[in-house]
Amino acid sequence: MNDYRVLIVDDDFHVARLHAAYVDAVPGFAALTPVGTAALALQTIHALKPDLVLLDVYLPDMSGLDVLRGLDVDALMLTAAAEPESFRAALRRGALGYLLKPFSAEDLEAVLRGYARFRRLLANPGTLDQSAVDRARRALLGARDAAAPSRARSGTEAAVLDALASGELLSAAEVAAVVGVSRATAQRYLSALADDGSVEIQLRYGATGRPEHRYGLNG
Structure with missing residues:
Protein backbone atom coordinates (compact mmCIF):
# COMPACT_ATOMS: atom_id res chain seq x y z
CA MET A 1 0.00 0.00 0.00
CA ASN A 2 1.24 3.51 -0.77
CA ASP A 3 2.03 5.90 2.06
CA TYR A 4 -0.74 8.17 3.31
CA ARG A 5 0.12 11.66 2.02
CA VAL A 6 -0.25 14.34 4.68
CA LEU A 7 -0.55 18.10 4.18
CA ILE A 8 0.40 20.30 7.15
CA VAL A 9 -1.24 23.72 7.30
CA ASP A 10 0.50 26.02 9.79
CA ASP A 11 1.63 29.64 9.43
CA ASP A 12 4.72 29.08 11.59
CA PHE A 13 7.28 27.80 9.08
CA HIS A 14 9.57 26.26 11.70
CA VAL A 15 6.72 24.46 13.48
CA ALA A 16 5.36 23.18 10.17
CA ARG A 17 8.76 21.76 9.20
CA LEU A 18 9.10 20.11 12.61
CA HIS A 19 5.67 18.50 12.29
CA ALA A 20 6.51 17.35 8.76
CA ALA A 21 9.59 15.61 10.17
CA TYR A 22 7.39 13.95 12.80
CA VAL A 23 5.06 12.71 10.04
CA ASP A 24 7.88 11.39 7.85
CA ALA A 25 9.24 9.40 10.79
CA VAL A 26 6.01 7.35 11.07
CA PRO A 27 5.98 4.27 8.79
CA GLY A 28 3.24 4.49 6.20
CA PHE A 29 3.05 8.29 6.14
CA ALA A 30 4.70 10.93 3.95
CA ALA A 31 4.49 14.70 4.49
CA LEU A 32 3.86 16.98 1.56
CA THR A 33 5.46 20.43 1.52
CA PRO A 34 3.69 22.38 4.28
CA VAL A 35 1.67 25.52 3.52
CA GLY A 36 1.03 28.52 5.74
CA THR A 37 -2.26 30.07 4.62
CA ALA A 38 -5.83 28.98 4.08
CA ALA A 39 -5.68 30.01 0.42
CA LEU A 40 -2.60 27.89 -0.24
CA ALA A 41 -4.13 25.02 1.69
CA LEU A 42 -7.26 25.01 -0.48
CA GLN A 43 -5.19 25.24 -3.68
CA THR A 44 -2.88 22.42 -2.60
CA ILE A 45 -5.72 20.17 -1.48
CA HIS A 46 -7.46 20.68 -4.81
CA ALA A 47 -4.28 20.00 -6.79
CA LEU A 48 -2.67 17.16 -4.82
CA LYS A 49 -5.64 15.52 -3.05
CA PRO A 50 -3.81 14.48 0.12
CA ASP A 51 -5.15 11.64 2.25
CA LEU A 52 -5.01 13.68 5.45
CA VAL A 53 -4.76 17.36 6.37
CA LEU A 54 -3.21 18.49 9.68
CA LEU A 55 -4.78 21.90 10.16
CA ASP A 56 -4.12 24.79 12.55
CA VAL A 57 -6.95 27.01 13.72
CA TYR A 58 -4.89 30.22 13.67
CA LEU A 59 -4.09 31.11 10.05
CA PRO A 60 -3.34 34.63 8.75
CA ASP A 61 -6.09 34.85 6.14
CA MET A 62 -8.90 32.68 7.53
CA SER A 63 -9.67 30.56 10.57
CA GLY A 64 -8.75 26.93 10.11
CA LEU A 65 -12.23 26.12 11.41
CA ASP A 66 -13.71 27.92 8.40
CA VAL A 67 -11.33 26.04 6.09
CA LEU A 68 -12.45 22.80 7.69
CA ARG A 69 -16.09 23.53 6.90
CA GLY A 70 -15.46 23.31 3.15
CA LEU A 71 -13.06 20.35 3.02
CA ALA A 90 -14.00 21.41 14.90
CA LEU A 91 -15.99 18.28 15.69
CA ARG A 92 -19.19 19.76 14.23
CA ARG A 93 -17.34 20.60 11.01
CA PRO A 102 2.76 21.71 22.16
CA PHE A 103 2.92 17.96 21.61
CA SER A 104 5.70 15.45 21.14
CA ALA A 105 6.61 13.31 18.16
CA GLU A 106 5.24 10.35 20.11
CA ASP A 107 1.89 12.10 20.57
CA LEU A 108 1.53 12.73 16.85
CA GLU A 109 2.73 9.23 16.00
CA ALA A 110 0.01 7.74 18.21
CA VAL A 111 -2.63 9.84 16.46
CA LEU A 112 -1.36 8.88 13.00
CA ARG A 113 -1.25 5.18 13.89
CA GLY A 114 -4.84 5.49 15.09
CA TYR A 115 -5.76 7.09 11.78
CA ALA A 116 -4.02 4.29 9.87
CA ARG A 117 -6.01 1.67 11.82
CA PHE A 118 -9.19 3.65 11.10
CA ARG A 119 -8.44 3.58 7.38
CA ARG A 120 -7.58 -0.13 7.38
CA LEU A 121 -10.78 -1.00 9.21
CA LEU A 122 -12.80 0.86 6.56
CA ALA A 123 -10.87 -0.56 3.59
CA ASN A 124 -12.77 -3.83 3.41
CA PRO A 125 -15.28 -4.22 0.57
CA GLY A 126 -18.99 -4.31 1.30
CA THR A 127 -21.14 -2.55 3.86
CA LEU A 128 -20.39 -1.94 7.53
CA ASP A 129 -22.09 -3.47 10.52
CA GLN A 130 -22.28 -1.69 13.87
CA SER A 131 -19.31 -3.62 15.23
CA ALA A 132 -17.11 -2.35 12.37
CA VAL A 133 -18.32 1.21 12.93
CA ASP A 134 -17.55 0.98 16.65
CA ARG A 135 -14.07 -0.44 16.02
CA ALA A 136 -13.28 2.34 13.54
CA ARG A 137 -14.42 4.98 16.03
CA ARG A 138 -12.35 3.40 18.79
CA ALA A 139 -9.30 3.45 16.52
CA LEU A 140 -9.60 7.24 16.33
CA LEU A 141 -10.83 7.97 19.84
CA GLY A 142 -8.29 5.68 21.45
CA ALA A 143 -5.39 6.74 19.25
CA ARG A 144 -3.35 8.30 22.07
CA ASP A 145 -3.82 5.36 24.44
CA ALA A 146 -0.57 4.05 22.97
CA ALA A 147 1.23 6.53 25.19
CA ALA A 148 -0.40 5.08 28.32
CA PRO A 149 1.29 2.35 30.37
CA SER A 150 0.69 -1.10 28.94
CA ARG A 151 -1.60 -3.41 30.85
CA ALA A 152 -0.45 -6.95 31.58
CA ARG A 153 -0.96 -9.37 28.71
CA SER A 154 -3.04 -12.50 29.24
CA GLY A 155 -1.46 -15.83 28.44
CA THR A 156 -3.47 -16.18 25.24
CA GLU A 157 -2.60 -12.65 24.11
CA ALA A 158 1.08 -13.36 24.69
CA ALA A 159 0.80 -16.62 22.75
CA VAL A 160 -0.89 -14.86 19.82
CA LEU A 161 1.89 -12.24 19.74
CA ASP A 162 4.51 -14.99 19.94
CA ALA A 163 2.88 -16.69 16.95
CA LEU A 164 3.48 -13.52 14.93
CA ALA A 165 7.03 -12.98 16.18
CA SER A 166 8.61 -14.48 13.04
CA GLY A 167 7.50 -11.43 11.07
CA GLU A 168 5.44 -13.52 8.64
CA LEU A 169 1.87 -12.39 7.98
CA LEU A 170 -0.55 -15.08 9.17
CA SER A 171 -4.28 -15.67 8.82
CA ALA A 172 -6.51 -16.08 11.88
CA ALA A 173 -6.73 -19.81 11.13
CA GLU A 174 -2.94 -20.12 11.02
CA VAL A 175 -2.57 -18.24 14.30
CA ALA A 176 -5.22 -20.50 15.85
CA ALA A 177 -3.29 -23.59 14.77
CA VAL A 178 -0.04 -22.30 16.28
CA VAL A 179 -1.61 -21.20 19.56
CA GLY A 180 -3.94 -24.18 19.91
CA VAL A 181 -7.23 -22.30 20.14
CA SER A 182 -10.29 -22.07 17.91
CA ARG A 183 -10.27 -19.78 14.91
CA ALA A 184 -13.02 -17.66 16.52
CA THR A 185 -10.90 -17.21 19.67
CA ALA A 186 -7.82 -16.30 17.65
CA GLN A 187 -9.89 -13.84 15.62
CA ARG A 188 -11.20 -12.19 18.78
CA TYR A 189 -7.73 -11.73 20.24
CA LEU A 190 -6.28 -10.52 16.93
CA SER A 191 -9.04 -7.92 16.60
CA ALA A 192 -8.41 -6.63 20.13
CA LEU A 193 -4.65 -6.48 19.52
CA ALA A 194 -5.24 -4.62 16.25
CA ASP A 195 -7.42 -2.12 18.11
CA ASP A 196 -4.66 -1.33 20.61
CA GLY A 197 -2.05 -1.03 17.86
CA SER A 198 -0.01 -4.15 18.71
CA VAL A 199 -1.01 -5.96 15.52
CA GLU A 200 -1.45 -4.67 11.98
CA ILE A 201 -3.94 -6.03 9.46
CA GLN A 202 -3.34 -6.37 5.74
CA LEU A 203 -5.78 -7.49 3.08
CA ARG A 204 -4.56 -10.20 0.72
CA TYR A 205 -6.36 -11.76 -2.21
CA GLY A 206 -5.95 -15.53 -2.59
CA ALA A 207 -6.19 -17.78 -5.63
CA THR A 208 -9.99 -17.68 -5.46
CA GLY A 209 -9.97 -13.89 -5.62
CA ARG A 210 -11.58 -13.61 -2.18
CA PRO A 211 -9.94 -11.19 0.27
CA GLU A 212 -8.37 -12.54 3.44
CA HIS A 213 -7.06 -10.71 6.46
CA ARG A 214 -3.41 -11.37 7.32
CA TYR A 215 -1.95 -10.31 10.64
CA GLY A 216 1.54 -9.23 11.69
CA LEU A 217 3.23 -7.42 14.54
CA ASN A 218 2.96 -3.66 14.22
CA GLY A 219 6.40 -2.17 13.72
Whole structure:
Protein backbone atom coordinates (compact mmCIF):
# COMPACT_ATOMS: atom_id res chain seq x y z
CA MET A 1 0.00 0.00 0.00
CA ASN A 2 1.24 3.51 -0.77
CA ASP A 3 2.03 5.90 2.06
CA TYR A 4 -0.74 8.17 3.31
CA ARG A 5 0.12 11.66 2.02
CA VAL A 6 -0.25 14.34 4.68
CA LEU A 7 -0.55 18.10 4.18
CA ILE A 8 0.40 20.30 7.15
CA VAL A 9 -1.24 23.72 7.30
CA ASP A 10 0.50 26.02 9.79
CA ASP A 11 1.63 29.64 9.43
CA ASP A 12 4.72 29.08 11.59
CA PHE A 13 7.28 27.80 9.08
CA HIS A 14 9.57 26.26 11.70
CA VAL A 15 6.72 24.46 13.48
CA ALA A 16 5.36 23.18 10.17
CA ARG A 17 8.76 21.76 9.20
CA LEU A 18 9.10 20.11 12.61
CA HIS A 19 5.67 18.50 12.29
CA ALA A 20 6.51 17.35 8.76
CA ALA A 21 9.59 15.61 10.17
CA TYR A 22 7.39 13.95 12.80
CA VAL A 23 5.06 12.71 10.04
CA ASP A 24 7.88 11.39 7.85
CA ALA A 25 9.24 9.40 10.79
CA VAL A 26 6.01 7.35 11.07
CA PRO A 27 5.98 4.27 8.79
CA GLY A 28 3.24 4.49 6.20
CA PHE A 29 3.05 8.29 6.14
CA ALA A 30 4.70 10.93 3.95
CA ALA A 31 4.49 14.70 4.49
CA LEU A 32 3.86 16.98 1.56
CA THR A 33 5.46 20.43 1.52
CA PRO A 34 3.69 22.38 4.28
CA VAL A 35 1.67 25.52 3.52
CA GLY A 36 1.03 28.52 5.74
CA THR A 37 -2.26 30.07 4.62
CA ALA A 38 -5.83 28.98 4.08
CA ALA A 39 -5.68 30.01 0.42
CA LEU A 40 -2.60 27.89 -0.24
CA ALA A 41 -4.13 25.02 1.69
CA LEU A 42 -7.26 25.01 -0.48
CA GLN A 43 -5.19 25.24 -3.68
CA THR A 44 -2.88 22.42 -2.60
CA ILE A 45 -5.72 20.17 -1.48
CA HIS A 46 -7.46 20.68 -4.81
CA ALA A 47 -4.28 20.00 -6.79
CA LEU A 48 -2.67 17.16 -4.82
CA LYS A 49 -5.64 15.52 -3.05
CA PRO A 50 -3.81 14.48 0.12
CA ASP A 51 -5.15 11.64 2.25
CA LEU A 52 -5.01 13.68 5.45
CA VAL A 53 -4.76 17.36 6.37
CA LEU A 54 -3.21 18.49 9.68
CA LEU A 55 -4.78 21.90 10.16
CA ASP A 56 -4.12 24.79 12.55
CA VAL A 57 -6.95 27.01 13.72
CA TYR A 58 -4.89 30.22 13.67
CA LEU A 59 -4.09 31.11 10.05
CA PRO A 60 -3.34 34.63 8.75
CA ASP A 61 -6.09 34.85 6.14
CA MET A 62 -8.90 32.68 7.53
CA SER A 63 -9.67 30.56 10.57
CA GLY A 64 -8.75 26.93 10.11
CA LEU A 65 -12.23 26.12 11.41
CA ASP A 66 -13.71 27.92 8.40
CA VAL A 67 -11.33 26.04 6.09
CA LEU A 68 -12.45 22.80 7.69
CA ARG A 69 -16.09 23.53 6.90
CA GLY A 70 -15.46 23.31 3.15
CA LEU A 71 -13.06 20.35 3.02
CA ASP A 72 -13.89 16.99 1.48
CA VAL A 73 -10.80 15.28 2.89
CA ASP A 74 -9.90 13.72 6.23
CA ALA A 75 -8.59 16.36 8.64
CA LEU A 76 -7.10 16.50 12.11
CA MET A 77 -6.62 19.74 14.03
CA LEU A 78 -3.09 20.47 15.35
CA THR A 79 -3.51 23.75 17.19
CA ALA A 80 -2.94 25.88 20.27
CA ALA A 81 -6.65 26.83 20.25
CA ALA A 82 -7.66 25.44 23.66
CA GLU A 83 -11.09 27.08 23.86
CA PRO A 84 -13.94 24.58 24.29
CA GLU A 85 -15.93 26.31 21.56
CA SER A 86 -13.07 25.77 19.06
CA PHE A 87 -12.97 22.08 19.91
CA ARG A 88 -16.75 21.72 19.56
CA ALA A 89 -16.75 23.64 16.27
CA ALA A 90 -14.00 21.41 14.90
CA LEU A 91 -15.99 18.28 15.69
CA ARG A 92 -19.19 19.76 14.23
CA ARG A 93 -17.34 20.60 11.01
CA GLY A 94 -15.84 17.15 10.56
CA ALA A 95 -12.43 17.00 12.24
CA LEU A 96 -11.42 13.44 13.05
CA GLY A 97 -9.24 14.53 15.96
CA TYR A 98 -7.90 17.49 17.93
CA LEU A 99 -4.30 17.59 19.19
CA LEU A 100 -3.24 20.58 21.30
CA LYS A 101 0.16 22.20 20.92
CA PRO A 102 2.76 21.71 22.16
CA PHE A 103 2.92 17.96 21.61
CA SER A 104 5.70 15.45 21.14
CA ALA A 105 6.61 13.31 18.16
CA GLU A 106 5.24 10.35 20.11
CA ASP A 107 1.89 12.10 20.57
CA LEU A 108 1.53 12.73 16.85
CA GLU A 109 2.73 9.23 16.00
CA ALA A 110 0.01 7.74 18.21
CA VAL A 111 -2.63 9.84 16.46
CA LEU A 112 -1.36 8.88 13.00
CA ARG A 113 -1.25 5.18 13.89
CA GLY A 114 -4.84 5.49 15.09
CA TYR A 115 -5.76 7.09 11.78
CA ALA A 116 -4.02 4.29 9.87
CA ARG A 117 -6.01 1.67 11.82
CA PHE A 118 -9.19 3.65 11.10
CA ARG A 119 -8.44 3.58 7.38
CA ARG A 120 -7.58 -0.13 7.38
CA LEU A 121 -10.78 -1.00 9.21
CA LEU A 122 -12.80 0.86 6.56
CA ALA A 123 -10.87 -0.56 3.59
CA ASN A 124 -12.77 -3.83 3.41
CA PRO A 125 -15.28 -4.22 0.57
CA GLY A 126 -18.99 -4.31 1.30
CA THR A 127 -21.14 -2.55 3.86
CA LEU A 128 -20.39 -1.94 7.53
CA ASP A 129 -22.09 -3.47 10.52
CA GLN A 130 -22.28 -1.69 13.87
CA SER A 131 -19.31 -3.62 15.23
CA ALA A 132 -17.11 -2.35 12.37
CA VAL A 133 -18.32 1.21 12.93
CA ASP A 134 -17.55 0.98 16.65
CA ARG A 135 -14.07 -0.44 16.02
CA ALA A 136 -13.28 2.34 13.54
CA ARG A 137 -14.42 4.98 16.03
CA ARG A 138 -12.35 3.40 18.79
CA ALA A 139 -9.30 3.45 16.52
CA LEU A 140 -9.60 7.24 16.33
CA LEU A 141 -10.83 7.97 19.84
CA GLY A 142 -8.29 5.68 21.45
CA ALA A 143 -5.39 6.74 19.25
CA ARG A 144 -3.35 8.30 22.07
CA ASP A 145 -3.82 5.36 24.44
CA ALA A 146 -0.57 4.05 22.97
CA ALA A 147 1.23 6.53 25.19
CA ALA A 148 -0.40 5.08 28.32
CA PRO A 149 1.29 2.35 30.37
CA SER A 150 0.69 -1.10 28.94
CA ARG A 151 -1.60 -3.41 30.85
CA ALA A 152 -0.45 -6.95 31.58
CA ARG A 153 -0.96 -9.37 28.71
CA SER A 154 -3.04 -12.50 29.24
CA GLY A 155 -1.46 -15.83 28.44
CA THR A 156 -3.47 -16.18 25.24
CA GLU A 157 -2.60 -12.65 24.11
CA ALA A 158 1.08 -13.36 24.69
CA ALA A 159 0.80 -16.62 22.75
CA VAL A 160 -0.89 -14.86 19.82
CA LEU A 161 1.89 -12.24 19.74
CA ASP A 162 4.51 -14.99 19.94
CA ALA A 163 2.88 -16.69 16.95
CA LEU A 164 3.48 -13.52 14.93
CA ALA A 165 7.03 -12.98 16.18
CA SER A 166 8.61 -14.48 13.04
CA GLY A 167 7.50 -11.43 11.07
CA GLU A 168 5.44 -13.52 8.64
CA LEU A 169 1.87 -12.39 7.98
CA LEU A 170 -0.55 -15.08 9.17
CA SER A 171 -4.28 -15.67 8.82
CA ALA A 172 -6.51 -16.08 11.88
CA ALA A 173 -6.73 -19.81 11.13
CA GLU A 174 -2.94 -20.12 11.02
CA VAL A 175 -2.57 -18.24 14.30
CA ALA A 176 -5.22 -20.50 15.85
CA ALA A 177 -3.29 -23.59 14.77
CA VAL A 178 -0.04 -22.30 16.28
CA VAL A 179 -1.61 -21.20 19.56
CA GLY A 180 -3.94 -24.18 19.91
CA VAL A 181 -7.23 -22.30 20.14
CA SER A 182 -10.29 -22.07 17.91
CA ARG A 183 -10.27 -19.78 14.91
CA ALA A 184 -13.02 -17.66 16.52
CA THR A 185 -10.90 -17.21 19.67
CA ALA A 186 -7.82 -16.30 17.65
CA GLN A 187 -9.89 -13.84 15.62
CA ARG A 188 -11.20 -12.19 18.78
CA TYR A 189 -7.73 -11.73 20.24
CA LEU A 190 -6.28 -10.52 16.93
CA SER A 191 -9.04 -7.92 16.60
CA ALA A 192 -8.41 -6.63 20.13
CA LEU A 193 -4.65 -6.48 19.52
CA ALA A 194 -5.24 -4.62 16.25
CA ASP A 195 -7.42 -2.12 18.11
CA ASP A 196 -4.66 -1.33 20.61
CA GLY A 197 -2.05 -1.03 17.86
CA SER A 198 -0.01 -4.15 18.71
CA VAL A 199 -1.01 -5.96 15.52
CA GLU A 200 -1.45 -4.67 11.98
CA ILE A 201 -3.94 -6.03 9.46
CA GLN A 202 -3.34 -6.37 5.74
CA LEU A 203 -5.78 -7.49 3.08
CA ARG A 204 -4.56 -10.20 0.72
CA TYR A 205 -6.36 -11.76 -2.21
CA GLY A 206 -5.95 -15.53 -2.59
CA ALA A 207 -6.19 -17.78 -5.63
CA THR A 208 -9.99 -17.68 -5.46
CA GLY A 209 -9.97 -13.89 -5.62
CA ARG A 210 -11.58 -13.61 -2.18
CA PRO A 211 -9.94 -11.19 0.27
CA GLU A 212 -8.37 -12.54 3.44
CA HIS A 213 -7.06 -10.71 6.46
CA ARG A 214 -3.41 -11.37 7.32
CA TYR A 215 -1.95 -10.31 10.64
CA GLY A 216 1.54 -9.23 11.69
CA LEU A 217 3.23 -7.42 14.54
CA ASN A 218 2.96 -3.66 14.22
CA GLY A 219 6.40 -2.17 13.72
